Amino acid sequence: MQSTFSTHALDNGLQLVFEAIPRINSAALGFYVHTGSRDEPANLAGVSHFLEHMCFKGTASRDWRQLSLDVDDLGAMWNAYTWWEGTAYFHWVQSERAANSAEILADMMRSTLPEDQFDVEKKVILEEIAMYRDRPDALIIDELIQEAFAGHPLGQSVLGTEHTVGSISREQMSEYFGDRYAPDNMSFIVTGRFDRDEMIRVADVQCGAWKPSEAAREQAAPEFRPCRRVLERPNVIREHIAMAYPAPCESDEWSATAGLLSHYLGAATNSRLFWSVVQQGLADEASADFYGFSDTGLFYVYASVDPKNVSQVLEIVRREIDALKRGVDEEALARSRTRQATALVIGGEHGLRRFSQVVGSLSTGTPLKTLEEELAEIDAVTPKRVAEYLERYPLDGEAAMVALGPLTSI
């Protein structure tokens, strides 16, 4: 609850963002790089994600083995993730080890992309691509975004394909790396309990000499493209259906309403779709979500259905979405607000969750919000506000839709 933000900028443009959470004894810290699949030339599809892996493979002062030994010697929990708009690396450590963590993370950001590791790691990526093909529920959002924003860089796949990843050369990656991993295109984030002055000192020593590149993302806002695509996969058992409608971008004043409305419609429990689809035994999942990007957004609905129930489920989903126009139930909306607000308060004490929240804000150009500000936004979502939202972002036009499963048509 008592979280406080502050920022600091190094001369080379690296932005430092701090959020202090006084009660806890750990810190989550790491780098956000403003580069993702939408920044890739089409022939290098997947390079951001591949590069994320390579940042664990060696630096001027540590080979891959030494890097992993040094991280483990801190007892840090760590990971990294790449998505359409960004790449993030983090450690979650006991507070007194945060400075050592920061040094290692900064070192990783200057990877030497070791030549002898390049082809080995490429194989790992190809395994990861194969793994996602066995997980249709995890894969389908990427497929849907490719369709909804086809022709625009945002519609590029995060993982890339066997073909594109297979043909990326170390030189191509190196050029992309030099351009995108520059201090004026990155942020260093620390949340939890830590010594702010010490963090600034470490960042200055480790990152102060990095050269800015004036990297930019100059893209017109993506245009939403309605579509209906059936990806026939005979070895998939369920029919996985994803659909989306246009929605505001994350920094838009209407994004909190989009988020709450998706919760009202399709939260995992006690939502409209929970009672009308899942609790009728028609699907093991029928959910809704809001995806806010930096310059657009999607109101997203997903269902995992027995092929024989597809038309019935789609009809019910359609009916539930149409019903929103006639007004939402005031008490049910209030319960959605309470649940989301409670989740935020609980997450406010979780250093890693706050770290992800800050990353989300930075990647979408959304001003940093304290917990209190986020709670106030949720509080302001009334039935009247939902009605206004639906006038601005109606859910009755043509959707973007992808179905993945055994059916040949739906």
Next chain:
Amino acid sequence: MHPVEPQRTTLNNGIEVVAESMPGAQSVVVAFRFGFGAKDDPADRLGLAWVAEETLLKGTPTRDARSIYDAFDSLGVRRGSATAVEFTEFQAQLLPRHFREGLRLFAEVFRSASFPDEQVEVTKALALEELKRLEDNPTHQVMYMAYQAGLGDPMGRNPLGEAPTISAIDPSDVRGFWRRLCGPQRLLISVAGGLKAEEMFSALEEAFGDWGRSGPAPGNPQPVSVADRSVHRPKESEQAHIGILFEAAPRGHEYYYPAQLAVSVLSGSGSSRLFTEVREKRGLAYSVSASYRARRGGGLIALYAGTTAERADETLSVCRREVGRLAEDVTQAELDRAKTVLKGQLFTTGDLPEGRVGSMMDGLFLDGRPRSIHQIAEGIDGVTLDRVPACLDAFPPSPATLVTLGPRALDVQRT
């Protein structure tokens, strides 16, 4: 650092409670664990405990399903529940000011759930749906298969049950099951967060203390033993999915912490052996891991690897070699690092009420004694290098069960 020790009490009617007060925490987490689960399903009604858990909130004599869900949501309660082989658990995270009211709701449903016919039918349909969903998640599917093949019946059951036995469940079976097994004697409660321990205890006493004793006390733990088996199930998947299961020292045993550290040397950090040998050096898999799994009657180590079919034989042989090598050549540096990694996880998650509740509940349920973060850290620190091979000597990784799911059987499965 956490100076706090878990505090224990027993409610009037015998319910065992463990609590940890975390001053300043913004939430409270409470877990209710009943000592019955899939192992108690009749053989021709597999899935019964799961159906009971999923239908519990769907009605009482005075409330219908929606009114119960709405009541929880009005308090902003984040709920979760799960059916395992040995237990059925319900969890909630909520703001401290709603703690008493939240407990009252749970007490009401535990004691008076009516399992309406039509709601049981819906849950049965959902169980069948979940079974089919599992087919689209071969990573999970192969591990369920490994437990089934390795531990047999009832300890290796998938709590979801099987299609014919789910269909055979009658609503009266569910009501009978719950009435017979659910009572205070089988209930353990773990709670942590931003209330004083006395406040937690008094609220629990108020909500549950007058629940009369009924039903049988929990029986003795059932021993687990892993069969020497190999099973391949053909599946037109992209990857071959490999699951391996073998025994390990149980909770509470003198070799428990050595076993934890052996698993940590094997998996669970960037420098661990499986990650290094399978992924970093050879690029054989994106996902490879081993983890310790505790049952009341024994410990298990479960290993998973997913790799494309043509590399599956090599992946298996590297995994097996690493498991075998554990008894031979763990170094002092590796052991020290494994200790740092385990304690790092312990201390970073120790701030979170949800982390403490889970750890205390496991302690209470599995060895009758919840441990503080410090006691666990001491247990980890106390392991000397000679204990690792001694532990693997006492609990060797064989016999082992090997299960594969993928386009073709592995070479070792074809002889």
